[in-house]
Amino acid sequence: MITRVIVKKSTYRDSISLMKISNSISKLPGITQAAVVMATELNRRVLSEAGFVDAAIGRASTSDMIVAIEAKEASSLDAALAETERLLSPAEKTTGEKAPPTSLEEALKLVPDANLAVISVPGQFAKREAMQALSKGLNVFLFSSNVSREEEVELKHAAKEKGLLLMGPDCGTSIVNHKVLGFGNAIREGTIGLISASGTGLQEVTTLIHKAGLGISQAIGTGGGDLSEEVGGITMIQGFELLEEDEQTKVIVLISKPPSLGTMEKVLEVARRSRKPVVVNFLGADVDPSMLGKLRQASTLDDATRVACELAGVKLGGAAPVIPKETMAIALAEHKKLARSQQYVRGLFSGGTLCYESEIVLQPLLGEVFSNAPIKAENKVRGDAPSKKHSCIDMGAEEFVEGRAHPMIDFSLRNKRILQEARDPETAVILIDVELGYGSNADPAGQLVPVIQEAKALAKEAGRHLSVVASVVGTEGDFQGLANQEKALSEAEVLIMPSNAQAARVSALIAAGEKIEPAILGRSN
């Protein structure tokens, strides 16, 4: 083993940067130990005791930073040192170079013809910033959450009066003129226009459309509160009118969790007047057929994709739910490997709508599904409580993200939960979603694979076989690389399904076995 110590005089980085650098260096090939710490007396002593002997350590003072690396060979050490320098350099540059704009006014001086502002400030300041943007004639993509319903109504009325669109608050995804705002994927240009009150729902349908070989014209996010009684679907209706007038859009898809009844009637009334074919996917909503008229209803996100593609001229496979025979066989073989105690599906989701959709799929097949965001109020459980029977947990819920990055970026809480579920002798299947694209973690599979391997090993040690089923929301154009991500997960023995709903169906089949086969195939027993 060879070691190297570098002392950076009077160098400060915040703790997050120090830990990130430390972790990045530790993971490089051939590196056995790495530490990036402030040169306090005790840290110097700990490093000495860990085998880092260098006169520079003794000369360092508490305001200096020490980088200590141990490697198996010189080439690994050199590579690690070069990487350390690279990681340490950008922050130095960003503090010295020309500062980015610090206000809307400054930003507009830089881009005077801008017509849209993306706002992502803490909720308490969001209304002020959004109002400013509207007053300057800008459409708004409002990523901020924790904006009250009253403020949302006020903002949306102000936008509507000015003929502007306010997407949000709490709007995770939009694709406007082929530019992705917030979380989103690289989607082909095409003729299907979407309006969605659900961020991950929009990601799921747009990526499935892309995978089917078609593309989108626009994808407008409205924010989760738009279809509430108070807001009345202002943005969805405005968005609908825009798509109605848009020449490129030939088919319109509406996506949401169940809207309030009054708002649903209002939105569907506008949709029924459309000259274009419309697909309605209000997940779990009880829509009276008389409210639909000629509108096409879809029960799940993959079903919405199938219907939209068909209306756009491309017929996909059979009607959902369909599980290919080979997949059925794999699922039933997995079921046979389970121990007697293993009965339940444990869904752990980054995407709130994907969690909700899974509950909608699982409940008719398996019975009660417990969740922190349940479809039935009586099935509500705390997100951090140990799982109860069949469970679907939305790890992006407020209780998990306070002060933290969203689980699409920070996998730490979900990874802990995966291990927790693996230890539970009642867990048969862990069901997960994986989101690629802008804003998401740079390597989701890299985050998940070691944990899934550990989870499977934990179960094996206890004499059980643990199934893990996933769907990957993404396209080959996403910077993480869809094929690479799916390959890495498959190699960790994760069963990859083409859609979230399909992943839920297969999970149900693994947990319950042949007895639900007729239900899966849509036959009565």
Place this chain on the structure above:
Amino acid sequence: MKSNSGSQSTLSNQFELSFLEASSVGRVAYTRLKEGGEGTVQGVFDSAINILFAEGLVCLVPEIVQRGPLNVTLRLPVAPPRMSSLGVRAGDRVRVHGFALELGNRHLVSFGSARIYSPRKKFSLPMLTNGEIDANMEIMRKNALLFGNMAGLGELLALMSPRTAKATAKNLNIFASFAFGRIVRLEQAFRSEKKSTLEDAVSELIGLGPGLTPSSDDMLAGLVLLCVLYGKNRGCAQRASQLLAQVIAEEARGRTTLLSEEFLRQAASGRGNEPIIRLCAALLTGRRDSVERETRSLLAIGETSGTDTVLGIVLGAMFCTGRRLGLIEGESI
């Protein structure tokens, strides 16, 4: 906007500076700023710009970081609200003019209408019994194990439960492993009420671990702050707590980073950043919901700082209530 080359800027050319407004100023920061004069930007991070004045540090932070004795919280018109995006750099000069602070010839920070933050050391609700505090500690511990970052000393929280202790003890990270026996000695020193023993124990912990505020310091800050607040609110200042506060304030000098030294000295005086004070209050006077909420809020701070501070607060409560530390206390592992 002016370039950063000149140093002749005065309030007369403030129209060339961008204007930022402070919403709160910590009592200690206010005292330092009131002295006027010049300071130097010591470090620029996403969550703070630290300025060194003759009397000590003042930290400019976005409002989301919350109030603290050294903090000046700013309404930042930037999304996301990162101090590093203001274009200020380490070494820039800072001048105080009345109730405004000229920052690196780029920004003028007004604290004239800011509220002064000075947390009450006496809580508004009555203290819980030691048994109830025990139950709250357990909630904190479990939440930290579930949601915390274990790269610092957080792993030691698992040693307090016989169920997880043995497995954890075998795999402690280098810093937790180093601190493990020293915390046992600190507890013994605390109970001995001997200053020299406490000095030895504290000096063996200050400055240990990763982070700009090393993990052990975050732990000690939480521990001593809880001890001081427990004494104030029980109405019977414990000699051991007083001694511990005195020793930590003295031993911090020169043994750790400047920022950490400042935090330790403030904690020893019963002062801390808002999330830490709120968690101490919840632990000693609150119910499950508030303990959980405040624990999560503190865990979200920094990389390991939040978790290490929660560990310190749990240890402080154990020291004060006389609860045994279980396996940490010396059972062989």
